[in-house]
Amino acid sequence: MAGIVIIGAGHGGVQLAASLRDQGFGGQITLISNEADWPYHKPPLSKSYMQTQEAPLQALRGARFFDDKQINLRLGAAVSSIDRAAQTVTFADGATLGYDTLVLATGTTARRLAVPGADLAGVFHLRTAEDARAMRSALGGVRRVAVIGGGFIGLEAAAMLAARGLSVEVLETAPRLLGRAVSRAVADAVGEYLVRQGVKIHCSSAVSQLVGQKQVNTVQLEDGQKIAADMVVVGIGAVPEITLAQAAGLDCDNGIVTNSLLATSDRAIYALGDCVAYPQAQLGRMARLESVQNATDQARALARTLTGTPTPYDTLPWFWSDIGTLKLQIAGLSHDADEAITVHRDDGTLQSVWCLAKGRLVAVETLNSPGEHMLARRLIADGLTLDRAVMASGDMMRLKAAYSVAR
Numbered sequence: 001m002a003g004i005v006i007i008g009a010g011h012g013g014v015q016l017a018a019s020l021r022d023q024g025f026g027g028q029i030t031l032i033s034n035e036a037d038w039p040y041h042k043p044p045l046s047k048s049y050m051q052t053q054e055a056p057l058q059a060l061r062g063a064r065f066f067d068d069k070q071i072n073l074r075l076g077a078a079v080s081s082i083d084r085a086a087q088t089v090t091f092a093d094g095a096t097l098g099y100d101t102l103v104l105a106t107g108t109t110a111r112r113l114a115v116p117g118a119d120l121a122g123v124f125h126l127r128t129a130e131d132a133r134a135m136r137s138a139l140g141g142v143r144r145v146a147v148i149g150g151g152f153i154g155l156e157a158a159a160m161l162a163a164r165g166l167s168v169e170v171l172e173t174a175p176r177l178l179g180r181a182v183s184r185a186v187a188d189a190v191g192e193y194l195v196r197q198g199v200k201i202h203c204s205s206a207v208s209q210l211v212g213q214k215q216v217n218t219v220q221l222e223d224g225q226k227i228a229a230d231m232v233v234v235g236i237g238a239v240p241e242i243t244l245a246q247a248a249g250l251d252c253d254n255g256i257v258t259n260s261l262l263a264t265s266d267r268a269i270y271a272l273g274d275c276v277a278y279p280q281a282q283l284g285r286m287a288r289l290e291s292v293q294n295a296t297d298q299a300r301a302l303a304r305t306l307t308g309t310p311t312p313y314d315t316l317p318w319f320w321s322d323i324g325t326l327k328l329q330i331a332g333l334s335h336d337a338d339e340a341i342t343v344h345r346d347d348g349t350l351q352s353v354w355c356l357a358k359g360r361l362v363a364v365e366t367l368n369s370p371g372e373h374m375l376a377r378r379l380i381a382d383g384l385t386l387d388r389a390v391m392a393s394g395d396m397m398r399l400k401a402a403y404s405v406a407r
């Protein structure tokens with residue numbers, strides 16, 4: 001038996017291999033990564049890893065884990081094609097490997113900046129350990145950093161670099177930060193926090209080109225403004241890594257299309273994590289999510305399916321981002337929200353935003369309020385919406401009391 005072959009040893013791929021063994025799968029498992037690094041946590045790359053020059057990568061599993069679990073981990077091995085008829089994958093060096101079941105856990109790649117000068121030295125995209133290492137080792141001597149993109153990764157990096165004493169300016173094309181991800185109130189609170197850390201923020205500012213001889217020294221904006229920068233960090237989103245799937249003729253549409261069991265259009269091939277567009281239970285339509293929770297919970301569900309208990313993936317999504325000392329947590333999905341209840345602390349700082357769609361609680365965004373986040377996850381998963389005055393109070397005692405009555 002050729003066993004289960006997993007392409008991608010990121011958060012989802014590693015969790016799947018581990019969960020398959022937890023579920024009692026005794027067959028062969030091959031876990032393939034095109035990265036040379038031991039499988040590592042990605043979120044710290046834009047956070048603690050940038051805090052000091054010495055911060056190590058954080059391993060997803062310990063040194064003996066894969067041997068102990070008899071998982072055949074192949075690092076630095078890029079799969080270049082899939083032969084569906086023969087049920088084999090071919091590596092970049094021409095070697096082939098057979099599979100009974102193939103799982104694509106290929107994640108995303110950083111969206112590249114497409115303006116003149118984007119290939120100058122000093123311009124960094126941040127997706128992999130290799131990217132982060134290159135960026136961190138170039139920091140010596142850097143004084144001014146321009147961060148292109150006001151999404152999570154850009155803002156996390158901006159906070160870290162400002163904390164290291166660098167002059168940081170964030171350039172965002174949209175009229176506000178975190179446009180696709182959170183409510184206006186949370187985006188504004190994050191922006192105000194960053195300004196207090198010394199970060200300059202320019203919204204509605206599209207970059208027209210990067211300027212320099214070999215090394216970048218200026219970011220030119222479409223309105224003619226020039227921002228001096230000896231390092232540029234690009235954080236303009238990610239694109240699903242579907243090259244293999246597309247070439248193999250699998251259905252793809254903003255990701256590898258699967259059903260709720262994470263099965264692709266080929267019976268022997270499944271997919272999970274950032275690269276997957278699946279029927280999202282809470283939204284009631286196809287969606288592709290990018291988060292550690294989504295990748296690891298999909299892996300757990302798929303492990304059950306592959307060991308004989310078909311398990312549709314319907315876990316409530318949640319997400320976190322650490323921007324400096326600001327812990328932003330999101331329970332649920334606010335895509336369809338048409339009402340927002342904002343909660344402020346006595347000192348005027350924003351504590352949370354409760355998002356409703358047609359009167360039903362669909363998401364809660366919290367800032368440094370982890371207890372409220374945990375409760376919100378339970379409320380939304382249970383399909384409960386509390387009285388508006390209770391939600392607006394942000395008071396944990398009242399919220400907990402109302403939850404125990406409602407459930």
Ligand SMILES: Cc1cc2nc3c(=O)[nH]c(=O)nc-3n(C[C@H](O)[C@H](O)[C@H](O)COP(=O)(O)OP(=O)(O)OC[C@H]3O[C@@H](n4cnc5c(N)ncnc54)[C@H](O)[C@@H]3O)c2cc1C
Pocket residue numbers: 007008009010011012013032033034035042043044045046077078079080105106107108126127128153241244272273274275290291292293295319320321322
């Ligand atoms: C800097 C940064 C900060 C982040 N912060 C957060 C956060 O705070 N909270 C959060 O929830 N999420 C965060 N994320 C997102 C999170 O890391 C992803 O959602 C998660 O890694 C998705 O897991 P995955 O297994 O789908 O893909 P990945 O973890 O990206 O793993 C995919 C792997 O597949 C490999 N691969 C692709 N193609 C091939 C091939 N042909 N052959 C072999 N290997 C291949 C890739 O190189 C990669 O190693 C962050 C991401 C980054 C980059």
